[in-house]
Amino acid sequence: MNPFKCISYLTTFGNSDVPDGLTDEMYDEWMCGCDNCQDACPYNRRHDWNKGEVLKELEDIASVILPDNYDTLTDEFLIHNIIPKTANHLQVKDLAALRKNAARSAANGKETGRCGQKVGAPKGSERS
Numbered sequence: 001m002n003p004f005k006c007i008s009y010l011t012t013f014g015n016s017d018v019p020d021g022l023t024d025e026m027y028d029e030w031m032c033g034c035d036n037c038q039d040a041c042p043y044n045r046r047h048d049w050n051k052g053e054v055l056k057e058l059e060d061i062a063s064v065i066l067p068d069n070y071d072t073l074t075d076e077f078l079i080h081n082i083i084p085k086t087a088n089h090l091q092v093k094d095l096a097a098l099r100k101n102a103a104r105s106a107a108n109g110k111e112t113g114r115c116g117q118k119v120g121a122p123k124g125s126e127r128s
């Protein structure tokens with residue numbers, strides 16, 4: 001696998017770049033991370049994805065943190081509500097990349113953005 005063409009890498013440590021061979025459309029709804037490979041992993045088929053901690057503070061703002069809204073959300077809001085939930089995959093210096101990821105998700109026609117940790121995905125929008 002080429003990590004420099006991995007959407008998870010590119011939307012986090014990769015500064016939201018789109019390298020040769022990829023297109024914006026390929027990023028689909030992903031705003032921070034991807035982890036589709038976790039769905040394909042045979043070992044994970046035995047895992048119950050309904051188990052785990054619900055991040056209530058994210059659920060409370062789910063209707064606000066939709067991809068279309070990121071250009072109006074303040075830096076302060078994102079620094080306090082989103083960046084800490086990315087498990088150090090995004091830092092304050094990455095706000096521009098986060099907004100670029102959100103704009104791409106919205107341009108791809110996605111009402112909800114997704115993260116490897118489901119940041120920005122309102123309750124019930126998770127894949128089964």
Ligand code: SF4
Pocket residue numbers: 001005006007008009033034035036037038
């Ligand atoms: S499925 Fe996995 S390897 Fe492929 S882009 Fe997503 S995170 Fe990267």
